[in-house]
Amino acid sequence: MRMRTQGFIPVLLLCLALLPPGRAARAAEAMVPVEVQRVLLVNDQPAVVLANEREHAFLVVYIDAFMAQAIQLGLLGLAIERPLTHDLIGILLNRLGAQLSKVAITELRNDTYYALLSLRVNGSVQEIDARPSDALAIAVRTRTPIFVARGLLSDRLFPEEGPGEAAPEGPAKPKQGA
Secondary structure, eight states: OOOOOSSHHHHHHHHHHHSOTTHHHHHHSOEEEEEEEEEEEETTEEEEEEEETTTTEEEEEEOOHHHHHHHHHHHHTOOOSSOOHHHHHHHHHHHTTOEEEEEEEEEEETTEEEEEEEEEETTEEEEEEEOHHHHHHHHHHHTOOEEEEGGGOBSSSSTTOOTTOOSOOGGGSOOTTO
16 A cells, blocks of 8 residues: 655654654754763762853763773773774774764653664664763764754753752762663
8 A cells, every 4th residue: 555645744743753752852852062071070970071162061971980981092092902892883883884973862761861873874874772871982983973952951061069069969860871
């Protein structure tokens, strides 16, 4: 059976309606380009700071120590004797003719950030769910643009800070392994 449409808009609306709950809203939300500004410790917890300097917008993602090291090595451009997992992923993509076109941190749900890897393969784009820490480690190694949903960004490095507070606490701190 062949389905006919009157134009692009009805097809787009149908596609968005078929996405899993919440996915349609994320797909439509404005994405802001960011760069990995630095990796740091906040209350003995490794974190990566993403920033858009022009808009003075920030996102702090808490990660584990291994991921902090992997991202920092990528930022410094340090070559190691054998490829780490994130290096290997970049090599595999390259050898298989796929291009990582962007990394996007799309939402915060149940204190956990979610990210998508956008791969261009044979002329089509495939989106793959990933932990933000893995996505960022791959992005810094492959020099891939990073984006964050506008609603996740803050104009303060630590938006939970009040007068005299030095670092974020409580439920706004996403779970480790993001």
